[in-house]
Amino acid sequence: MGGVVLAIFYGSIVFCIIALIVRMVKYARAPLHLRWEFYRSSSTYELIDWWTKPHTSFWDKLKSVALDIFLLRDYFRRNRGFWYWLYTFHIGLYLLVVWHVFIFIVPVVTNVDSNSTVGLVWGHVATFLVFVGAAGILIKRLTDKELKAYYSRLHYFKWLFILVTLAGGFYAVQVYFGGNMVGVFSYVRAQLAFELEHKLNPPVVTALHVLFVSPWLIYLPLGHVMQLFFRYYHELRWDHVPNTRGSNIERKVQKLLNQTVTWSAPHIQSGKKWGEVAQGLPETPAGEDK
Amino acid sequence: MKKEIQPGDISKNPEEQLIDISAEDLIPLPFPDGREDEQPPIKPLTEDQKAAYENSLDGVSVVAIPRPATKEEEERLVESFLNGLRKLLSKENNWTFWQQLMLTLDSCVKCQTCNEACPIYVSSGNQDIYRPTFRAEVLRRIKKKYIDKGGKFLAKLNGNDIELNWTTIARLAELAYRCTICRRCATWCPLGSDNGLVTHELRKLFSQEMGISTKELHESGSVQQLKVGGSTGVSPKAFMSMVEFMEDEIEEKTGKRVKVPVDKEGADILLIHNSGEFMSWLENPEAFSIIFDAAGVDYTLSSELGGYEGTNYGLFYDDVQFSRIVVQQAKVAKKLKVKKIMLGECGHAHKALTVIADRVLTGDLNIPRESFLPLLEDLVCNGKLKLDASRNDFPVTLQDPCNIVRLMGIIEPQRRIVRKICTQFREMEPHGVDNYCCGGGSGFAIHQSMNFPDWRMNVSGRMKVKQIMEAFQDCITPEIKKYVCTPCSNCKGQMRDLFSYYEMTDKYSIFYGGLVELVVNAMVDIKEPYLAWE
Numbered sequence: 070m071g072g073v074v075l076a077i078f079y080g081s082i083v084f085c086i087i088a089l090i091v092r093m094v095k096y097a098r099a100p101l102h103l104r105w106e107f108y109r110s111s112s113t114y115e116l117i118d119w120w121t122k123p124h125t126s127f128w129d130k131l132k133s134v135a136l137d138i139f140l141l142r143d144y145f146r147r148n149r150g151f152w153y154w155l156y157t158f159h160i161g162l163y164l165l166v167v168w169h170v171f172i173f174i175v176p177v178v179t180n181v182d183s184n185s186t187v188g189l190v191w192g193h194v195a196t197f198l199v200f201v202g203a204a205g206i207l208i209k210r211l212t213d214k215e216l217k218a219y220y221s222r223l224h225y226f227k228w229l230f231i232l233v234t235l236a237g238g239f240y241a242v243q244v245y246f247g248g249n250m251v252g253v254f255s256y257v258r259a260q261l262a263f264e265l266e267h268k269l270n271p272p273v274v275t276a277l278h279v280l281f282v283s284p285w286l287i288y289l290p291l292g293h294v295m296q297l298f299f300r301y302y303h304e305l306r307w308d309h310v311p312n313t314r315g316s317n318i319e320r321k322v323q324k325l326l327n328q329t330v331t332w333s334a335p336h337i338q339s340g341k342k343w344g345e346v347a348q349g350l351p352e353t354p355a356g357e358d359k
Numbered sequence: 360m361k362k363e364i365q366p367g368d369i370s371k372n373p374e375e376q377l378i379d380i381s382a383e384d385l386i387p388l389p390f391p392d393g394r395e396d397e398q399p400p401i402k403p404l405t406e407d408q409k410a411a412y413e414n415s416l417d418g419v420s421v422v423a424i425p426r427p428a429t430k431e432e433e434e435r436l437v438e439s440f441l442n443g444l445r446k447l448l449s450k451e452n453n454w455t456f457w458q459q460l461m462l463t464l465d466s467c468v469k470c471q472t473c474n475e476a477c478p479i480y481v482s483s484g485n486q487d488i489y490r491p492t493f494r495a496e497v498l499r500r501i502k503k504k505y506i507d508k509g510g511k512f513l514a515k516l517n518g519n520d521i522e523l524n525w526t527t528i529a530r531l532a533e534l535a536y537r538c539t540i541c542r543r544c545a546t547w548c549p550l551g552s553d554n555g556l557v558t559h560e561l562r563k564l565f566s567q568e569m570g571i572s573t574k575e576l577h578e579s580g581s582v583q584q585l586k587v588g589g590s591t592g593v594s595p596k597a598f599m600s601m602v603e604f605m606e607d608e609i610e611e612k613t614g615k616r617v618k619v620p621v622d623k624e625g626a627d628i629l630l631i632h633n634s635g636e637f638m639s640w641l642e643n644p645e646a647f648s649i650i651f652d653a654a655g656v657d658y659t660l661s662s663e664l665g666g667y668e669g670t671n672y673g674l675f676y677d678d679v680q681f682s683r684i685v686v687q688q689a690k691v692a693k694k695l696k697v698k699k700i701m702l703g704e705c706g707h708a709h710k711a712l713t714v715i716a717d718r719v720l721t722g723d724l725n726i727p728r729e730s731f732l733p734l735l736e737d738l739v740c741n742g743k744l745k746l747d748a749s750r751n752d753f754p755v756t757l758q759d760p761c762n763i764v765r766l767m768g769i770i771e772p773q774r775r776i777v778r779k780i781c782t783q784f785r786e787m788e789p790h791g792v793d794n795y796c797c798g799g800g801s802g803f804a805i806h807q808s809m810n811f812p813d814w815r816m817n818v819s820g821r822m823k824v825k826q827i828m829e830a831f832q833d834c835i836t837p838e839i840k841k842y843v844c845t846p847c848s849n850c851k852g853q854m855r856d857l858f859s860y861y862e863m864t865d866k867y868s869i870f871y872g873g874l875v876e877l878v879v880n881a882m883v884d885i886k887e888p889y890l891a892w893e
Contacts, residue, residue, distance in 0.1 A: 099461070100454035103678075104714050105556065107546050109792055112768025114713065117733040118699075143549035148472040215471040219366065219496050221517050293550070296466035300551040303458055312717045314725055322718050325454050330679070331446060333439070334570040336582070337679050347682035347719065350585050 071269035074276045081283035088290035096299040101321040106308050125309040134301050139163075151216065154209060158202025164195035172250075176258035185250040189242070196239050203231045227288075234281040237274075245274040364487040366496045367520035369534075370527040377488055377530070378417050384484030385817060389828045391835055392866070400817040402810050412809075413529035416488065421536045421811040422565075422573055424529050433525045436569070440528045441505060443568030447560055448506060455678045459553060460560050464499050467492070467552045473544035478795045478822035479537065489818075491544035491554035494534050497521065498557060532571055535561040536811075539800030539819060540675065541761040546792065558801070562676040572676050575805045580672040581680040585687065589634035589668040598667050601637045602660065605645050612645070613885045617652045622695065623659035629697040630658050630731070631669040631688065631712075633705035633848035640851060643704060646875035646889070647731070653882065654738045659695065666691035669708030670848075674715065675801045685716035689724040699727040701734070704873045706760030706847035707800075710767055730763065732846075735878065736772035739779055745883040751781040753840050755877070756830040758787070758823075758854070759794035760847035768792075773874060777844060780881040787826040795822045797845075799853025815853070816860045824857055827869065837868045840892055846874040 113119040136142055141159060144152040168191050175185070207228040210216045246252035256275065259267045271279070289295075312318045326344035333339055338351050361384050364377055382396035404414055414420040427433040446452035453460065473491045474480050480489040487493055500521040504514040513519075521527065535558055542555035565571040584590040588598065602619050610616045620626065630651075636643045651658050661667055665687030673681030692700045702709045713728045720726075738744050757777055763769050770791050777784050789795070797804075798820030806815070831841050845851045854871040863869040870892055880889040 099458040100450050101718065102458045103455045103718050105456065105459055105553075106714070107542055107766050107792075108768030108770075109546070110768065111770050114730060114767045114769050115733055115772050117729070117737060118727070119729060119733075120727050137549075141549060143547065144470075144472070147476070147547045147549070148470060151470060151472070215474075216469075218471055219469040219492065221469075223517060293466060293468065296462065296550065299458075300462050300466065303462075304551075312721070312725060314722065318718065319721050319725070322721050326719075326721070328451060328454065331452055332567040332679065333442070334567050336570070336577075337567060343682070346679055347686050349683055349687065350582065 071271050071276070074271055074279060075268050077283050078279045081286040085286040085289055088287075089295070092290050092295050093298060093302075096295070097302055099299075099303065100325060101307065101318065102303075104308075112309075120311060120313070124311060127305060130305050130308065134305065138297070150213075151206075151209060154202050154205030156202070157198050158206060161195050161198025161200075161202055164191065165199055168192050168195050172253055172257055173261070176254040176261065179254075183251065185254075188250045188253075189248060192242060193239070196235050200232060200235045200239075203228055203235070207232070230281070230284070234278070234285065237278040237281050241274045241278045245272065361484060361486065364493075366493060366500055367522075369488075369497050369530050370520075370522035370524055373415060373526040376415050376418050378486050380417060380483065380486070380814075380818065384486070385821060386482050386484065386825065388821065388825055388861075389832065390861075396817065401813040404810055408809060413533060415526070416530045416533045417486075417537075417814075419811055419814045420533065420809045421806055421814075422532050422571065423809065424532055424571060426529075427525060436525060437523060437528060439569050440564070441523065443564040444502065444506060446568060447564050448502065453560075456556065456560060459556055463495065463552045463554070463556055464502060466550045467495065467499070467548075468550055469496075470549075472549065473547045473552070473554060476543040476547040477538075478541075478543070478798065479539070479819050482821035483818050488534065489537055491538070491557075494531075494538065494561070495552070495554045495557040497527075497531060497534075498561065501527070531561060532565050535565065536573065536803075536806075537814075537819075539761075539796045539798065539803055541796035541800050542766060543761075543793075543796070546765065559675070563678060566677040567679060573802070573806060575808070576672045576676050576802050577680070580670075580802070580805070581677065581684060584665075584668055584670060584672070585680075585683055588664045589637075590670045590672060591634045591638050593634045593637060593667070595662045595664060595667075598634075598637065599662050601641070602662075605641060605648065608641065609645050609649060612887065612889065613649060617648050619648045620659045621662050625696050626657050626659040627698045628656065628658035628701045629666070629692045629695055629699070630660055630701050630703060631667065631708070632660075632703035633670050633708055634668045635670070635848045635852065636703065636705075637667075639855075640848070640873065642876055642889070642891070643873045646873065646879040647703060649879050649882070649885070650735070650738065650744065650875060653884070654743050656734070656738075658701070659697065661691050661695060663691045663694070666695075669702050669705045669712070671708060671711040672802055674707055674711040681711065681715070682719050685712055685719055686724065688712060689716075689720050689726055692726045693723055697726070699729060701729055701731050703731055704846045704848060704875065706762035706849055709760075709769075710762035714767060730767070730769055731875075732763070732769055732772040732776075735875070736776055739776045739878060744878070746780055746878070746881040747883050748780050748782050748881060750881045750883075750888065751842075751877055752783065753781075753842060754783045754785065754831055754834045755781045755842045755844055756785055756787050756827065757790070758797065758843055758845040758847070758850050758871075759790055760845075760850050761794065761796050761800055763847065764794055765792045773844075773846060776874065776878065780877055785830055787830045795826060797823045797847075797850040797853040798857070799849055802849075804849045804852035804856070812856065816857060820853055820857045823853070824861055824863070827863070828867075831867070831869065835867055837866060840868045840870065842877070842890070843869065843871040844874055844877055845871045 113122050113124055116122050141156050144155055210220055327342050330341055330343055330346050331339055338346050380401055382398045382400050412420045413424045450457050477491050483489050500519045501523055504510040504519055505523055538558040540555045540558050545553040545555050580590045583592055588595050602621055606619055632644050671681055671684045673684050709730050803815050845854055858864045
């Protein structure tokens with residue numbers, strides 16, 4: 070049984086890492102697109118000879134992205150009722166993720182012979198926030214007419230699964246380890262030291278928790294987190310960056326204009342390059358409209 | 360009574376209309392005389408029209424898709440749609456918008472936050488088919504079921520009951536013309552999903568793969584522009600006659616003969632107007648000429664094909680037509696050796712040529728392009744024109760064209776100008792980047808066929824009417840003339856129709872016009888008022 074848990078857990082970690090890399094590379098390689106931005110405030114287009122003025126800096130864009138991610142700004146502005154639960158869930162999740170980093174670092178750099186009240190409270194508060202947020206989201210999704218509309222049945226199962234996973238984590242720390250962080254740190258240290266006996270005969274509680282966490286590691290590269298990478302990578306790299314002569318953007322555009330057009334409508338010369346097709350309407354016999 | 364419609368319903372019951380639009384469902388308008396909407400607000404199609412064209416979405420037809428004559432033709436059209444969808448979802452065929460489309464299709468979490476942003480959805484009384492999410496969800500479900508691996512199996516698990524048949528495709532084609540691509544929904548989405556883009560991409564699929572679009576946008580629009588010179592059919596010869604007429608009219612109005620430069624090589628600026636201004640609002644390009652003459656601006660118009668038409672309907676429905684037009688326009692500027700191209704009062708021309716064309720024009724076609732607004736602000740606000748705001752002593756509100764404001768971030772110059780030259784300026788609410796579309800966007804303002812104008816007046820334009828009436832509620836009496844400053848040809852076309860339909864000029868003395876006309880009306884050296892209040 071320990072072998073099965075080992076295979077599933079480490080398999081899910083490997084899958085997660087490989088799939089994240091594959092998806093990130095796929096998204097980063099998306100072709101340069103036409104500009105289609107919108108603006109929340111004044112732009113350089115308000116200035117005479119705007120092309121001689123500095124455009125939106127990378128750091129300004131990054132600041133905006135950070136505020137979006139850490140405050141869920143648009144939900145706060147546009148859908149406050151939903152924001153309360155979403156924000157509770159997300160802030161708890163951020164704290165929980167950092168808590169996991171904490172419980173991996175401490176056993177490596179210390180002797181783990183004293184309890185950490187801060188660590189315990191931090192973990193429990195984070196878990197509580199995620200639990201309350203997730204429960205609130207699930208209830209909203211079940212009862213609010215707008216939030217129910219178009220929501221896939223499978224996603225309801227996802228929220229239930231989150232709640233069970235969190236409950237399992239809480240049980241493991243508070244009941245199995247007796248609310249004592251020394252026990253948690255020792256367990257993690259044994260895992261990191263790859264003590265085979267420990268790994269092949271894990272305690273049932275921790276094995277179950279790990280089994281519940283594994284699907285999340287498989288889901289992570291396929292879920293909405295990667296969409297955020299897709300969005301923000303391109304936003305940070307390409308949005309508001311004008312095409313200037315001799316630039317990297319111009320080189321990419323020229324390459325794209327050299328691609329073949331395959332659209333089939335009569336007004337398009339399928340088989341020619343984009344650059345050629347853009348020169349004008351296809352030649353037609355006199356009197357024939359295209 | 361309003362029916363609840365799910366995305367899967369788009370494939371069902373081809374003989375029944377999905378929704379009925381009735382006056383009770385529409386949001387009320389704040390007319391002081393308490394008048395009620397006509398019932399029905401949208402005139403039914405004639406029996407011949409119903410028999411000939413698809414109209415089972417909402418009883419309105421604008422794409423005028425003829426019904427297939429045979430089952431084989433139906434199957435061929437369904438296959439063509441699927442081929443088009445595959446191309447739309449491929450990087451090689453849709454490099455222009457692939458990244459944004461894939462993000463939109465994959466990142467929506469169905470929170471429905473964007474719906475309340477949509478003036479069409481809200482004005483209609485929250486009809487489900489006008490939700491920004493509805494259109495996107497239909498496309499998403501078709502993709503998941505018919506394109507993605509294992510789609511049909513997963514569709515059963517997920518309750519995805521959409522069927523790809525002629526009814527779905529025909530209704531989707533019409534539905535692609537129930538959104539003005541104002542992208543207010545996109546600015547509300549916390550995840551980066553852009554349902555306005557979905558409209559754009561759907562229209563593109565129909566046009567570029569199946570050759571289906573509206574006559575106004577294609578044959579009479581972009582094709583005409585590329586062949587004749589103007590989307591309004593204005594030929595180079597007709598344009599030159601108009602320029603002569605402009606010079607005569609300017610002399611008549613101002614007492615001064617102003618030479619309008621045309622085809623002047625080496626000028627600083629090539630000014631391109633929407634050719635609709637020459638046809639319907641000649642006072643607007645005349646006003647530009649008066650202002651530029653007074654300020655000594657070195658500019659020129661062009662009489663060449665592509666040089667006097669700022670319009671680019673390809674922006675709304677077809678990347679290939681879009682590219683052809685921008686290349687044509689840039690070639691004219693290159694030939695004239697101007698330093699920059701300047702767009703006149705046309706919203707989508709601003710966005711098309713300044714921003715989107717940025718990654719189509721390369722090398723010596725990449726000539727700088729900018730809005731007229733920064734220069735006009737400099738002339739007005741830095742004392743380069745002699746102006747008297749008391750000549751514009753009447754209530755004025757400002758229309759924010761979506762393509763200039765929300766989609767380009769040009770928000771303040773026009774406000775600073777209006778505050779400088781008007782004494783009674785008040786904003787519509789909301790305004791700026793949160794503005795509502797006039798309801799004529801994405802080419803709707805030029806669509807006059809069948810019963811689409813009724814839909815445009817009663818649904819897509821409804822919120823704008825409400826905003827204008829509320830902006831002037833403290834001075835609504837007809838004795839006080841009021842001006843909706845509208846620096847966009849397309850918005851003006853919509854305003855013209857709305858003001859006529861709702862009798863806003865006749866009953867409440869509400870007029871519309873451009874920004875430059877207001878500036879000229881404030882010019883001290885011109886004795887007679889420039890605004891004609893017609």
